[in-house]
Amino acid sequence: MLFDFTLAELAQQLGVDVPPQSCLTAKSAAEIVFRDVSTDTRSIKAGDLFVALKGANFNGNKFAAQALASGAAAVLLDEAPAEPLGGPYLLCENAQDAYGDIAGWQRDAFVGPVVAMTGSAGKTTTKQLMASVLSEQFNTWMTQGNLNNHIGAPKTLLALTPEHTAAVVELGASGLQEIAYTAKWVKPAVGIITNASEAHLEGFGSLQGIVQTKGELIDFTSDAGTVVLNADDAAFDTWRQRAGDRRVVSFGFSDSADVSARDIELSVAGSRFVLIDRHTSFNQSVRLAFPGKHNIANALAVYAAARAVGMDSESIVAGLQAATPVSGRMKTVAGPRGITVLDDSYNANPASIRAAIDVLSLAADSWLVLGDMAELGEEAGTAHSDLGRYAKQQGIGHLLATGELSKRTVASFGDNGLWLADRDAVADYIKQQAPDHAVVLVKGSRSAGMEQVVRALDIAGE
Numbered sequence: 001m002l003f004d005f006t007l008a009e010l011a012q013q014l015g016v017d018v019p020p021q022s023c024l025t026a027k028s029a030a031e032i033v034f035r036d037v038s039t040d041t042r043s044i045k046a047g048d049l050f051v052a053l054k055g056a057n058f059n060g061n062k063f064a065a066q067a068l069a070s071g072a073a074a075v076l077l078d079e080a081p082a083e084p085l086g087g088p089y090l091l092c093e094n095a096q097d098a099y100g101d102i103a104g105w106q107r108d109a110f111v112g113p114v115v116a117m118t119g120s121a122g123k124t125t126t127k128q129l130m131a132s133v134l135s136e137q138f139n140t141w142m143t144q145g146n147l148n149n150h151i152g153a154p155k156t157l158l159a160l161t162p163e164h165t166a167a168v169v170e171l172g173a174s175g176l177q178e179i180a181y182t183a184k185w186v187k188p189a190v191g192i193i194t195n196a197s198e199a200h201l202e203g204f205g206s207l208q209g210i211v212q213t214k215g216e217l218i219d220f221t222s223d224a225g226t227v228v229l230n231a232d233d234a235a236f237d238t239w240r241q242r243a244g245d246r247r248v249v250s251f252g253f254s255d256s257a258d259v260s261a262r263d264i265e266l267s268v269a270g271s272r273f274v275l276i277d278r279h280t281s282f283n284q285s286v287r288l289a290f291p292g293k294h295n296i297a298n299a300l301a302v303y304a305a306a307r308a309v310g311m312d313s314e315s316i317v318a319g320l321q322a323a324t325p326v327s328g329r330m331k332t333v334a335g336p337r338g339i340t341v342l343d344d345s346y347n348a349n350p351a352s353i354r355a356a357i358d359v360l361s362l363a364a365d366s367w368l369v370l371g372d373m374a375e376l377g378e379e380a381g382t383a384h385s386d387l388g389r390y391a392k393q394q395g396i397g398h399l400l401a402t403g404e405l406s407k408r409t410v411a412s413f414g415d416n417g418l419w420l421a422d423r424d425a426v427a428d429y430i431k432q433q434a435p436d437h438a439v440v441l442v443k444g445s446r447s448a449g450m451e452q453v454v455r456a457l458d459i460a461g462e
Contacts, residue, residue, distance in 0.1 A: 034047060037099070052064055061081075074090065096151075101185070110164075113189050116190070118172065126194055142156075191220075259303050348371075
């Protein structure tokens with residue numbers, strides 16, 4: 001953390017009293033000092049505050065005594081202990097909310113630039129690119145892995161240290177109001193919305209619900225800050241109006257975008273383009289290790305955000321060119337017999353699969369491997385069928401799929417489409433039937449577990 005704090009200061013910050021029955025015989029509340037915050041008894045360090053979070057399958061309140069025995073200086077609960085804990089504690093109304101409030105307290109103490117991003121697709125790649133760019137000038141901390149929800153966003157903020165001089169925070173949502181819940185603690189100087197498309201429709205109810213929720217990031221971006229918006233997205237005008245008096249910088253491929261690209265060259269290994277900054281007349285060729293036109297759009301958003309925090313254009317381009325994909329996000333993996341595997345297995349929705357198909361269509365011998373998309377509600381069947389037709393229209397040579405919904409994708413794809421019962425069967429079929437030097441793209445929602453197919457094909461990982 002950025003600072004130490006006492007039990008007394010914490011109680012004041014949260015607006016709660018120290019219970020009389022809390023064991024304070026050795027020290028007063030002003031003498032109990034916390035150096036960090038933990039929600040996991042397995043990783044507690046001496047001097048930590050343990051926060052008892054609850055979920056569908058766990059209740060941290062039940063581990064309060066264990067946390068104290070493991071070295072926690074005190075615990076923060078939202079259920080009164082049934083018996084003495086043998087150590088100091090605070091009782092609040094909702095430990096999850098309190099956890100976020102502590103993270104917001106930490107955020108308020110951080111003086112470096114904070115950039116946050118959300119969107120239906122591209123969040124994690126944009127995060128990676130943003131961190132790479134900021135690292136050219138700042139000691140940058142970013143959201144680790146997929147910790148972008150109501151627990152992950154506070155965890156990201158609480159991990160900031162005095163050595164950090166910039167932060168990149170990814171915010172995800174699967175339902176209404178979820179961006180507002182986390183963005184109120186993050187309070188970015190720059191907020192990026194990559195796009196809005198049909199993802200997690202079960203939670204949002206409609207595309208309009210997605211547009212509304214992604215736009216919540218704008219509401220919590222600093223009044224003196226900058227909102228970076230996709231000029232090519234149908235929701236652009238809605239978001240721009242929502243930004244009010246905040247500065248808006250647009251990115252995209254339309255002529256109206258403030259930051260755009262021309263002379264685009266695409267391949268399955270990456271892309272090259274000329275970046276155009278209409279405000280400064282800057283234009284320079286950029287080589288990007290992330291394939292696909294959609295990733296060029298992500299790079300344009302990052303350029304706009306980095307300029308907003310004061311970075312020079314040359315440093316930004318250097319950071320973009322230094323970035324490399326991570327596993328599950330269009331990363332190239334060496335498969336058997338010279339087969340190239342494009343590992344885009346981390347997650348999927350209709351828009352992101354269409355973008356992946358566009359990348360794969362650049363290959364001479366293209367094999368598309370899909371698992372089911374989740375959380376699409378009533379649109380699930382139609383969405384899966386549409387993707388089969390789109391893949392065929394884009395000239396994809398072969399389609400392999402697994403999962404009940406993906407039967408519809410195979411059916412609409414037609415010739416050279418094959419449905420298989422499980423992931424092992426998919427991997428075995430590719431090993432036996434895909435020709436040397438084929439390009440195989442693997443994608444599916446988290447629940448589909450398509451990374452197992454990638455692992456089975458990864459000759460370097462064997």
